[in-house]
Amino acid sequence: MTTHPFGLKSATRRADVVPVTPLRTDPATAAPVDLDRVLGEDALRTVFQLVVDLDSRRPVAVEALVRGPRGSGLATPGQLFDAAARTGRVAELDRACLRTALRAATGAGLAAPWTLFLNGSPDRELPAELTAGVAGARPVVVDLTERALTTRPGQVLRAAAGLRARGLGVALDDLGADPAALALLPLLRPDVVKLDLRLLAARPEAEVAAIVQAVSAQAERDGTTVLAEGVETEEHLRTARALGATLGQGWLFGRPAALGDLLARTPVPAHPLPVLPPAGPGGDGPTPFAALERRRPARRAGTDVVEEALRHLERHALRGVEPSTVVGVGATSPERAARHEQLARRAGFALSLPGADGRGEDVRGTVVLGPHFAGAVLARPVAGTGEFDLVVSHDRALVTALVTDLVRDAPDHVPAPVIGPVPAPVLAHRPAVEAGPPAAGLGEQVGEALEEGRRAGTGTGLLVVGVDAAVGTEGRCGPARAEVVRRMRRAVRSVDRWLPVGPDLFAVLLTGLPRSGSEGVVERVADALLMAVETSMDSHPDVSVSIGASLAPTRAHTGAEAQRQALAALDAARRAGGHCARIWLV
Template identity: 40%
Template sequence: MSTVLSAATIHDVIAANSVHSVFQPIVDLTTGVVVAYEALARGPVGSLHRPDDLFAAARAAGVLAELDQACRAAAFRGAIEHSLVAPLTLFVNVEPEVLDTAPLSDLLALADGAPGDLRVVVEITERALAARPAELLRTVARIREIGWGVALDDVGADAMSLAFMPLLRPDVVKLDLRLVQERPGPAVAQIMNAVNAYAQSTGAWILAEGLEDEQHLMTARALGARLGQGWMFGRPASPPPPALAVGQLPLLDPVVTVAPQDTSPFAVLPTGTELRRSPKPLLIEVSKQLEREAMRLGDTCVVASTFQEARHFTPATRSRYLDLADRVGFVAAFGEDLPTVPVPGVRGATLAPEDPVRGEWDVVVLAPHFAVALLARDLGDQGPDTERMFEYALTYDRDTVIAAAHSLLSRVVPRTAEPVLRGDVVPAPPRRTVTPAPVHRGGLRGAEDLLERALSATTNGVTIADMSRPDHPLIYVNAAFEVLSGLRSEEVLGRNCRFLQGPDTDSSVVDSIRSAIAAGEEWRGVVLNHRGPGRTPWWNEIHLAPVLDGTGRVVQYIGVQNDVTDRVVAQRQVETERAKVREHVARIEQLAYTDPLTGLANRRRIEELVEAALWTARLGDTTVALLFCDLDGFKAVNDDLGHAAGDDLLVHVAGELRRSLRRGDLLARLGGDEFIVALTGLEVATAAETAVQVAATLVERLSRPVRLGSGEVSVGASIGVATYPRQGETFAGLLRAADHDMYRVKDTHRGAR
């Protein structure tokens, strides 16, 4: 077991400047020259030599910022001592927990005093993304002001890094070593797609870590990496091995697409942006559409929304944002008196009354391949809430969307508590080397009595598995584990812990555990296990940690386990209730969007669907046509045969229209005998001609005799046509144009008679 470190020890290390750096080369994979070195912190020989132990001790002693500064100062001193100056670049790290207080500018004097130009790239890990986005953005701005570059580290370890990549605009994207060392899968393809798209659009460098052999090198190149780092090119050392050839690493131009914190999203709209006016109900539907788009994009997407006041964050909104939090990478919500965590998984901040965002309605959706923002300003109407008017723009300009997202995320309150869990898997702390103690059946040979008593007394189950023996048998279990498993120690020692599993244990969770063990990594999560001879199911929260010997080889795994059945059952009950609420809300929305007689969409729903189709048309090379259909002679049917017969005729017409349209076309009843058809995905050059042909076909089919009761009736139809963007750019504009054209057709019919 590792020795507990005192606070005084880390204070002594910092005070004595005992932190030093070792340097690992970064190589241009095309030319083979060394273009940079990464500085890796090391402490004095002993218990604080490894960086994991250094930072753990500093965190416990409350001197994390001081150690972080000492590490960078050591990196600068070492780089100057070993002449790692221009054209070479020096990569240094910033600890995420002290982002907003890291004294970067204090090191400029040291950098300026170097015998040559010291070129610096600061590495930021994705651990900072969700916890402290505002501080992260401020730090990146400060780094750019100094003239240094930025590298986003461990990209691919979590989809969150892909979501934040457009906001941070890193010069270098460092791929997590697992991408080159493990078999490719869908997640690797997603990461490769997003990172390469970003690199091609910005000129950023892709760097692959963990290259140890030719297979790793081939995989790195296939992933698009132009830089490489790993034992294949050199291990960390001080001084670093002399490079045969060195080159320069060009960084991105310091283009600024972000907004200061006191700027609102609406204020970042470019001068001359066309603004529209709309009542609140339309903005609600547009916001819902953007939320659905974000759900489709998934965990590589960032969503930030404003609600003016907490009362506008209604129960229906809470339900939608719970779903967003489950499926989207990062979600933030802002409003006056809104909690910093409005619902589990959603981050945000309360807005001061004088904050300019307080008067806005903003929804920002940003992902590697998609960007859209609804930016609206309240016009201050004093009438009913549902009739309030807003001035707004819907923009797909990526720079504007990034600036709007930056403006909002710079207001996010830092997360100080433990994160809300998504499912049951929680992030593991950094792995550290532990000197293993010899173990034997039933106890720890040579361990102190105090440690033995502590393990026996703890209410958490503790196990140790021997990784050097076939099938990794258990070689130690404590009394609490005997209670959890329902078996005595002599019944489990010597066996693999898979005896806890059963046929209903989630195989994907088991595969996750095996993958972590195969990689020598920690694992945290919850798995369904079975207790005792009766095989009673229970939910086991497990933390598995590897134990390494002096050579870095995994020799044992320690497992700490806890029965969380009550928590899991309660959580599932909450999820069941949420599902019922969502189902109820969906049913209410269905009733609100459906014509009760024909089952077609009503005006409210067709407007939403057509607007969505128009957005798709704006992004692509197709267009939309709107057809306004009014029945001729319908009033006579009502007058002669009664309203019941008229209703039957309308149902027949709805069915005839459905059968006459393509699967992707849209259909709705506006009311009375008026129907709307939207033809989507039309070729621009032939859209008008196609729409007229469809209208003629519908007129012919609707004019056929219809049997109602014991007799037949015949009605006609007048159909007006309008196409986007020639006759209108919005649903309202197209509807007016089609309605006008319908009356022209109807007048023509009257004249012909």
Template identity: 40%
Template sequence: MGALAMPGHDHNAQTSERAADSSQVLDIHEVIDQRAVTTVFQPLVDLAGGGLLGFEALTRGPADTPLHTPDALFAAARAVGRETELDWVCRAVAFRTILAADPDPVLTWFVNMEPAASRVPCPADLAGAIEEARQRLRVVTEVTERSIAHDPAGLLAATTSVRAAGWGVALDDVGADPGSLALMPFIHPDVVKLDMQLLREPDEPHTARVVAAVSAYAEASGAVILAEGIETARHAELARTMGATVGQGWHHGRPGPLPAQVRAGSRLPFIKPPGLSIGTPFDIIGGRRPVTRTTKGRLMSMSRHLEALAGDGSEPPVLLACFQEERHFTAATAVRFTRIAANSPLVAALGTGLGDEPAPGVHGTAFGPADPLRGEWNVIVVGPHRAAALVARDVGDTGPDRERRFDFALTHDRSLVLEAARALLPWLAPAASGGLVSAAPSTFG
């Protein structure tokens, strides 16, 4: 699959950023209106015994046209503002194809999804296939790290919705971008798909770092590791040394029509999803760690120390911060956050008066005067191997700014830091979207 998760994309296809020409613009409307896409399927196998576990659904446009490949198809849809509708079309067509084959209920079906579609109503003519799939199929929804970096709240809504259906979530292309490792625990995937390039560079330091981080996550969570791009027996052997138990690639089967009467060798497991974070970061951490009172001046050095962690090293972490009000997000702070955002997968600054992008590359949102976050000053850092959070609540002093007092707590407990970080995601708007989105669970129908 390419760098941006699209429904049914072939994992070998790279998403084109080139706008479609005028003929394609005309054709894409006809393709979408007539639902003129098809689905091919690539097998997923148990690397230990070779048994079939399921298939990934891959979309194709009309044969012998410029829109046959998924990259061209979605580039054209994006150019005319119909990308999310095409997303629904591709998933519905995939589900109809699967359901028509009366599949073994043990099989697992991997289908890609663009999180933005989770807040766009399903077209009425597709709703029946989507709902039947919810009732009858065992599905893993694939997303990439770019999804959460672009639209954190949308991805949270999408993954909440699919898990409510009893489905799983996969994080694709892990290792293609260093940021995927820091974002992995936010998605809490049931399946981690190793980028195919790792099998071709097994001795590179980058590969070793990716494998170590993914293995640690899988050991702690019970997630399955899947290796993409297996083309030879040697690749399959390397995949197993990287901790993969499931394989996908030409060595195990090329994309094609569904075979007749296919049966699963075994059932791919799902893991328990993370609980929803309830309350603010201070509520979450302050309720379980010692709380101390001090002045803002004394907290500033601690805050900058955590910000420095976010800009240090070859595996950039996520940085989320609450500033109470716009005036506390100073010009110097904006420079620091811009520098960190240039390398980090997700950097956010929240506060009253702040917009959707308070500094270049920085996510943001403005909340109202009654919002409980207005009283908090929080700095949260989450990386592949480290996590830290400073959470503080204003006690309401007046007077010089540096003498204002806060109750604060500090923790390096990874699970607690992640819980606090997830609590902030619903506030974040999509990058350059111009509007706040809701993280309330969406539905497929």
């Protein structure tokens, strides 16, 4: 079992997703039930898990975890949301889960100083109970996921602003899979950051250190509370403290249970969970340039001075090792475009806008925000002079407000990016992988793991990883390919199996997965593999990695079926150009 310097060890389950009693919900034996009936008959149920202060072990909050009918094929959250996704009813299920959780909290008399954690989504309409004041009986914190933040940052920032306007807190859940989330932390300013010990145990040591430093900086700067999930043993408790957590959640402090039972045997918290004060003033002008100019007087400068100021800021960002947010604004020169390509590789999150406010204002500039650095250079041409009004700032509060406004107000899909992901190299031709030799034994191994999982009531995940060379580089890419493979092997959790399948094909077999949340575990392991590849991108630009996945019994019911699904998804990822995060066959 691999041990991190922080004491992290790979766990076998997540405490926040394991139900109160073991569930055997294999589709072959589960009682038949459909989503219409679950929603129509109001058959959802809610269990609650304690959140405690790690020093005193006194409770401070509870998290609501919604389940389906016991013993049915929709008993777990994963089964519920899979069924909802197949029928286009995820939003309806989301609202029903929130209503069920709030009703259970109200019915059990949960009131301040208790704090209630609820799972939310940035693109779902809040139920009336959260907007009509029912939640006001106790402080409420809504969890938003890291994946939502990194894929839809503007939407998440707008959702967080809406939640805070209603008096609700915001938590960032499952932090650690994507460096972009670390870059976006100062923009979101979550009241609570949740670190999943199982997720961190799957990360290389250097990445865990980067996560801890970024979270510690956020906690020190804004007062964000750090909560460790999956605390199941005293050793986990020591690890959580080493990571900087002050709150914890997991089996060490109690399994999920009915709220009435929890309240009957648990002392009342000393005080509600604190939430952050409002952020300082943001952009107080009609455009970001105007907002910056009001705080930092502009000076007249020629093109050479403007370009040198931009070059200096962008080079500083390139030298940094921290996950940063970089926003490029307006027109660019070929030299600057090349720097932006490098920034896109290194930055945690990169965005390009046609103008400083996204509405075409004639401004050029770059804004950089990292855990320990902030800088903005914006220049606006002065008509008929060939010169610019130049504004430069390194005021962290001002730069943070500027970047937050830019990202929050940007459209979901920004066209023609100046800064954006560098295209993956054109791959050498790879025919679709067939389920024959040398992959023939893979299905058998997956099948054996699936049978063991059925007996234990757990799930089995399969990742198939293709490591490919760009056209014309196949003969000289052997050492580079081997280095990429070594990096990925180090990123695999100690509880999982790395299986060579062919010269350029590998499999990762994940066993003992909790039925609830198993898809998320598979995706996080895939994210860990891709992150390991990204760290070697500059050294090995001609090597590309594609991943396909399957999950049993949720998506596949036999080893052969899981293998076919994963290989088909891999083939689709390769056709998309490699480094493809969409790992499921859709």
